[in-house]
Amino acid sequence: MVPHPYRVRRRRRETHDTFTLELQPASREGMDDERLPLGQEDAERDIPIASPQPPSTVPAFLPGQFNMLYLFGVGEVPISISGDPADSTTLAHTIRAVGTVTAALRALRPGDMVGVRGPFGSHWPLSDAEGNDVVLIAGGIGLAPLRPAVYRILAERAKYGRVVLLYGTRTPADILYRRELARWRSHFDFDVLITVDHALGNWRGNVGVVTTLIARAPFDPLNTVAMMCGPEVMMRFAARELVRRGVPVDRIFISMERNMKCAIGFCGHCQFGPTFVCKDGPVLPYRGVKDLLTIREL
């Protein structure tokens, strides 16, 4: 499994430590000497950037899957795909700069090359959720792997009942995808509730952990599929709250994160009890990991 060459089409700043890389397949050897136009880092503007020529397509992925991103000589990291699964020209990854590789990825400029392996892992049960209400619960950067699910749901909106996104971050400054959140929120059939742990200055929204939003979110518990991604402690308490509201345990799905070196079940690093998070997950039925989540340092 070797990485395939991709070019950075654009890098968007999301928050002080988080950014989104939009990647396109590098054209074949000998043909990729022409440089892509240097876009600029634009935080909140969706400016279409023309590609010099029609790009080749990216591999199809399902919402919830991840790629391994390789930076020449630095290393490789698992990053969930956060773009639109219907977009066959661009791969988007929202990344928090917290380690050596992710910090180096943040320094990339349009036209720079990265290696991509993937997509890997399991996906959100969007087909199974058809006909049901959908509750998406995200904590911090956990919104990134859920965004493809939002795109898919909005594209096939009629297939779902009520849809609500509950999103919690530490502070208002940590909120990702602000413009899109506002746009999603403007849909009459898509609810977005946001809360922050610590309110600052002019924040007039909810304060408190994301689990507090569950009680008042509009959905029918008995006909709901819940999908969530965030810190494990958040997911545990959110799942508990969902169950308390009457959502059946086997309709709750979580996305987990672990150290990964290979992404295909060989390196052993991502084990969580009997689960290989890379190939059995990252999206896992809550029922299967409910008890394991309570064990410290598993």
Add this chain to the structure above:
Amino acid sequence: MMGASGIQVGDVVVIERAHLERLFDALRQRGYQIVGPTVRDEAIIYDLLRSAEDLPIGWTDEQEGGYYRLKRRNDAAVFGYAVGPHSWKRFVHPPALRLWRAERTDGRFRIIEETETLPPFAFIGVRSCELHALAIQDRVFLEGAYVDPVYKARRSGAFIVAVNCGQAGGTCFCASMNTGPRVTFGFDLALTELLDAERHDFVVDVGTERGAELLGDVPYRAASDAERAAVDDLVAHTAAHMGRTMETAEIKELLYRHYEHPRWDDVARRCLTCGNCTMVCPTCFCTTVEDVTDLRGQRAERWRRWDSCFTLDFTYLAGGRVRASAKARYRQWMTHKLATWIDQFGTSGCVGCGRCITWCPVAIDITEEVRAIRESESTGSAPSPGKEQ
């Protein structure tokens, strides 16, 4: 008599000790690189062999928890010892392997895939527990959604000369794990060494067509009923003299019940988290990768190396390590080996070879740790497996 043909899978023949070299010759003529046990640095390890004379002739070992010593035998047995610190995974799943190289020019890089062309291995002296270990690694690397091409090439080409153990080591417990001592599958030829004042022969079970074909170049004769019975007796004797035992009934459920057990704290006080047990284990398969560059930053390489769940970095995630304590790391290793492995791959990850006991510098004994947890249930000293909520 020379058996040029007519020998079949399932046949049992006898090769005299004097003709063992002919087996080596036959393997070499067919292009195999012969790997087997040999004495090095006061241990019996596995390495390339030039001839049968490189085998540990006349040597044996003494093994106990944290203890391994070579000793001279008072005979010239060729396979008169138990397993040492090496296992065959070193050859099918190499400790360090370059996965690919990359070259950078003008802001782009190009990946150069590794292609490996090795002559096939002939493994000499593979024990039953080790055949089980190979079969367990097959499930990891060959039988899932992804196949490891390096493992596949090295493993599928290998010619296997197995050996029935004529004696059990001090830390052996294959009889408990149902993985030995008798070789039952996965071999081309299986040898049993019969040695006394009058004779020194190998009774040979023919396991494959390839094995039968090879014997065309080695002098042999048919085995007598007495010789077959001698093999049975020898293996039964070995089975009855295991240095260790482990009760495996419902072991998965036992360990799943006891993720929180004071014994994990107890073992954590002794464990040095050195990772020796994972390095010597014939089934441990974990690896890490290393990305390296030249000084100018124009060339990069990706290497895969054996890794151990005992290292702190093994579970590194942004914000810390999932398994920071020694307790959590030992629990992961042992619970993986004996419990979660069953859920993952349908078999235990332990073959009872005893290496982890012998090579643990502080003599932690996996059979003892299981026993302590199991017995705590009957003595009532185990904490009731409570759940949070």
